[in-house]
Amino acid sequence: xxxxxxxxxxxxxxxxxxxxxxxxxxxxxxxxxxxxxxxxxxxxxxxxxxxxxxxxxxxxxxxxxxxxxxxxxxxxxxxxxxxxxxxxxxxxxxxxxxxxxxxxxxxxxxxxxxxxxxxxxxxxxxxxxxxxxxxxxxxxxxxxxxxxxxxxxxxxxxxxxxxxxxxxxxxxxxxxxxxxxxxxxxxxxxxxxxxxxxxxxxxxxxxxxxxxxxxxx
Numbered sequence: 001x002x003x004x005x006x007x008x009x010x011x012x013x014x015x016x017x018x019x020x021x022x023x024x025x026x027x028x029x030x031x032x033x034x035x036x037x038x039x040x041x042x043x044x045x046x047x048x049x050x051x052x053x054x055x056x057x058x059x060x061x062x063x064x065x066x067x068x069x070x071x072x073x074x075x076x077x078x079x080x081x082x083x084x085x086x087x088x089x090x091x092x093x094x095x096x097x098x099x100x101x102x103x104x105x106x107x108x109x110x111x112x113x114x115x116x117x118x119x120x121x122x123x124x125x126x127x128x129x130x131x132x133x134x135x136x137x138x139x140x141x142x143x144x145x146x147x148x149x150x151x152x153x154x155x156x157x158x159x160x161x162x163x164x165x166x167x168x169x170x171x172x173x174x175x176x177x178x179x180x181x182x183x184x185x186x187x188x189x190x191x192x193x194x195x196x197x198x199x200x201x202x203x204x205x206x207x208x209x210x211x212x213x214x215x216x217x
Contacts, residue, residue, distance in 0.1 A: 011200045012168070012176040012193045016147055038145050038173040043102070043133040046114040047125055053173070059098045060194050061169040064181060065142055065161060067105035068117045073164050077181040078121060081166075084191060085128050096198060099128040102141065104161050106132040135159075146175070166190055170197050 016036035023030045042052040062084065066074040081099055088097055103109035109117075114130040117123075123130070131138075136155030142148050146167050153159035168177040168190060176197060179190040 009196055011196055015175045015177070035174055036145075036147075038169055038175065041137070041141060041145070043131040043138070044111060045125065045129040045131055046111065046118045046123075048111045048115075051129060051131070056098050058171055060096060060171060060197055061098050061100055061167075062190070062194070063100045063102070063146055063167040063169060064165065065102050065104050065138075065148060065163055067103050068109050068113055069105065070162075073162070073182060077164060077166075080181055080184065080187045081128070082121060082123065084187065085124060087191065088127070089124065095127070097127060097194060100131060101129070102131045102138050104135075104138065104142070106135050106138055148178075168194060168197070 014033075014035040017033050018036050019034050021032045021034055023032055038053065040053045042050055045051050062081070064077055064081065066077055068074075078101070081101070084097075085099060103114070109130075109132050111132065114132060118125065118128075118130055134155075139153060139155040139159060139161060142161050142163075143153070148163045148165045148167060149161045153161070164180055164182045166179040166181045166187070167175060168179070170176045177190065177193050180186040
């Protein structure tokens, strides 16, 4: 009924295919696309706490990269993320999402600097972490886990990443969308997609009828 209805809601697709597996079963060949799943990592938040992705099971993540002294795009990115955070807190859904803002200037963005930056912008640490750590680790995450930068780099002193992208990661750590954080209409699209992902059925689980008939056999 939902599939063939007139007002079908489009579920955000899985992005970043890593490989295609060939499966042979009962003489029949099929192909299964394996999508990138973000690996666990540990960084330090604005409260000085060592935090990891594994602490956020069951949450949808909104990830971006910024630095506190940025005079250009970052103030707008942070302002738009604040609106996203406020909308979920006001709707009493503050446990649904977690915003992760990773500093691309971690040497200068120490814990006290991040704390001051967060406090002056009323950023609630319950569901928004500003993160710092080793530069190479953060830049490797940007390039090889979140894929927000296509240019090669080694995380050295001359390496720099500056992006306006917001990345949405679903509850199972799959990338489900990239959004222009400078564009308010695209940010609204992101908020809508988050709501869809929250209620969408996990397609890897069998449907209700299939489960019922399987249990009856």
